[in-house]
Amino acid sequence: MDNLTDPLAGLDDVPWKSLHHAYGPAVDVPDQLRALRSAEVPVRREALSALFGNVYHQGTRWGASCHVVPFLVALADDPDTPDRAAVADLLRSVVLGDRRDDELPFDPRRAFAAAEGITDKQAALVERHLEAEDLFDHEEVAELADGVAVRWEADAFHAGARHTDRYVRWLTDPDPQLAGYAAELLAWFAPDEAALAGLIAVPDDEAHAATRASANLTLGHCPVSSEPIDACLHQLLAAKAEVVRVTAAVGLAYRLGDQLPDQALDILTDARTSDSDADVPGWDRSVPGFVALALHRLGLG
Incomplete structure (x- = not known):
């Protein structure tokens, strides 16, 4: 992003007074977003905690939630923002x-079907x-509540889907946490040419091992048949970093099933008895958890 661009441009143009979050009108959201740029760590932490409580309250999204998304994207995209990985989280x-990885590949039409027909x-x-x-106290309104909650989820998801080009750009960020989060985010949206090219191109070296591992898992969940994806993961079975080798084997197991090459199966079998408890940025399931699931899919778990 051009450093002359304000990531919070247009913030005051949003009608926050007429939008709601978990605790009422979202009038406090603009200052909380601004505080994410503060030079003071306690100020940023307090703002982050408040935003989590307001627009993502125990997993629930609200009318204001989708309006926060473009500003969070812009903040994470700006190298002058402190704690960009926390913003991406x-x-x-x-x-x-x-949502967890067992919902991948993700079908938004099915997931948000209950929101169809819900009006503003x-x-x-x-x-x-x-x-x-x-x-x-109002039965007819209460009956709408579940559908409206799904509508808010759908609005937030589609707001995030508009920025996949930014997530692709973050794949090359020097912050491995941010880059890893970006790779996982891309798993949830329909893959396009730029996203697949970016995921395949993540370097296989020590500095990018965490990002490469996250990209491997995203490629493994990719719902499209692709020789470049399979070739990339196969090549990474020989990577220096164990987490890269193992996640490449997991990805191939997901994609190829019983056509999995012996080299990948050997890696998964060895990883099952490994003491490693590695995590990959952006993914809730641990690497041993992915190994167990891959072997289970192969009928070996």
Whole structure:
């Protein structure tokens, strides 16, 4: 991003007073987003915690949540923002909620089917009664609440889907945590040519091992048939870093099933008895967990 560009440009143009989060009108959100740029660590931590509670409250998204997404993307994209990986972590939570890798490949149409037909007017009605704490006194409105909650999830997801070009750019960021988060984020959106090229191109060296491992898992979950993906993962079976070799084998197991090459199966079998408990940035499941799941898919777990 051009350093002359303000990542929070347009923040005051959003009608925060008419948007709601977990605790009412989202009037406090602009200052919380601004505080993520503070030079003071306690200020940033407090703002991050407040935003988690407001727009991602125990996994629930709200009407304001989707409006936060483009600003979080812009903040994480700006090298002058402190703690960019922490911002990306919040972004992931707002866009995806508590979804885990067992929902991959992700089908948003199926996941958000309950939101179909929910109107802005209905969502606003539910928000008003939630704020008044009398939702369950109005049966017809209460019946809308679940559909409206899914509508808010869908809005946040689609807001995140508009920025996959940024996530691809983060794959080359020197911060391995941010780059790893970016690779995992890309697993949730329909793969395009740029995303696949970026994931394949992540270097296989010590500095990029964590990012490469995250990219391997994303490629493994990719729902498209692709010789370049399979060739990339096969080549990485010989990588120096164990976490890269193992995640490449996991990815191939997911993609090839019983056509898995012996080299990959040997890596998975050895990894099953390894003492390694490595995690990969952006993924909730540990590497041993992925190994166990891959072997289970092969009928060996």
